[in-house]
Amino acid sequence: MKKFLFNRYDKETLKKKVLEDKRERRVISFYRYVKITDPIAFRDVLYDSLEDLGVLGRIYLANEGINAQFSIPIGNYDALRKFVDFIPELKNIYFNDAVEDKKESFIKLAIKVRKKIVADGLDDSQFDPSNVGTHLSPLEFHQALEEDGVIVVDLRNNYESEVGHFENAILPDVGTFREELPLVEQILEKDKDKKILLYCTGGIRCEKASAYLKYKGFEKVHQLQGGIINYAKAVTDHGLKSKFKGKNFVFDDRLGERITDDVLTVCYTCGNPSDRHTNCANLGCHVLIVQCESCSEKLLGTCSEECKEIVSLPEETQKKLRQEQRKQQKYPTHHLTRKLVGK
Template identity: 85%
Template sequence: MKKFLFNRYDKDTLLKRVSTDSRERRVISFYRYVKIEDPLAFRNKLYDVFEDLGILGRIYLAKEGINAQFSIPVDNYDKLRAIVDSIPELNKIYFNDAVEDKKESFIKLAIKVRKKIVADGLDDSQFDPSDVGTHLTPLEFHAALAEPGVIVVDLRNNYESEVGHFENAILPDVGTFREELPIVEGILKEEKEKKILLYCTGGIRCEKASAYLKYKGFSHVHQLQGGIINYAKAVQDAGITSKFKGKNFVFDDRLGERITEDVLTVCYVCGKPSDRHTNCANLGCHVLLVQCEDCAKELLNCCSEECKKIVLLPEEEQKLLRKENRENKKYPTHHLTRKLVGK
């Protein structure tokens, strides 16, 4: 019988399968910049193995390496470790276990081949991407945060950093990593001899960013090993107070792991304190926003009254409207933008 190396089920079927699966799952991420000669063949090999292990999640492959976020039944965790270590490109790769595990974090396995594992906008031929900054363990990073004159830079997008960040960090107001590096370089242009501490969600963005900043003449570039995910677990295990406040935004259905009880932003609709991220229920909009529970209930999980009116239409009318808007290249202009209210 032929084995399919891709998902063949619709969303409702996938959700039902996950909800009725009683196995405890663990959310894991890992990455590595490593040369992969044939990403497509590598992809098919991984899909075959990972599907057998019950893995659900997103994995990106390119000739430059791998970037993975997924969940796995806890009973298969050790099997995964053994299999991964048997693959030369992945041998002894670091597993970043999530602080919070949610069974519905992922509902299907998707492994995709891309030009890059992170869209950084950089020409890698211009510098040495392997010449990265000094990796600091979470506790080393924690201690370094207290050093006088140190500069801390958040390498995530604005919608990530607004709900959680390290104290006194520089938070570039950008929507993509591609935009961020030139802006960070400009902000730090007079600080090339100072100690720079970089951090991101799991560490992958810091790899390229630290190499780029070193190429640009920054002398003391350091990065948080394993990112915020690793830091949160380490300080929890050590019983010390986290210097990261709020939530760590994650790119799965959880949309965030709570690190501390601090709420750093507000509902885009009403301005009340909230750090609950959601996507507008109108699939023709689907904008990511911070929205409190009360506004979500009032607007039926939509970002605005206009989108609420659309989701109240019969499903077939919604589909026709989305099709018409795509054909006419009409995009939503009514929904709320970041920091519209209360900031």
């Protein structure tokens, strides 16, 4: 019988299946820049075996490599290691285990073939992406942070760094990695001879960024091996005080791992201290915001009174609004609401 190499269930069914599965799960991420000649065939091999192992999550493949974030039943962890090491392109790839495990972090397995495993906006033919910066272990990075004159750069988006970052780090105010590299180059223009420490969530963005900065003439580029995830585990294991403060934003349903008790930002709605990320419950908006539980309760999980008004409407009316919105992108959702409900 032929297996389906894609998900066949709706979201509610998937959530139910995950919650009914009593097995504990481990959240893992890994990446590697490596030549994959046929990503589509590679995808089919991965999907078939990973589904059998109970893997749920997102994996991106491209000719340049693999970028994976997923969860797996803990009992299948060793089997996953053996399977991955059997594949030449993935042999001995580093598993970055999450700081926190949440059962419903992922509800399905999706393996997608893309042009790039990270949207960086770079033309790789212009430089050598394999000529990366010096990798520092978490403990080496921890020590390097104390050196005089060192420059620390956060290579994540602004919505990630606002809830957690290393002390004294440069936090570029951008919403995408594509925008970030030119800005970082501009910010560091006069510091090409200084020691630069790069960090990101799990390390993948630092790989490409460090190679790009070296190509642009920066002499002392270093990067945190395994990113914030690896650092958080290492300082905990060694009883050290974390120099990363707050939460580490993650791209699954958790939206964050607590590293320290520091709260570095405020609720977008009321201005009180909060680092609770959530997406607006109005699917026609779905904007990512920081919002405290009190405001979320008052606004029914939405970002504004306008969106609260929308989610209070019958589901069929909401669907019509979203359809209308797709046709008329120039109009904000709340404008269409007034139009359709006669306000």
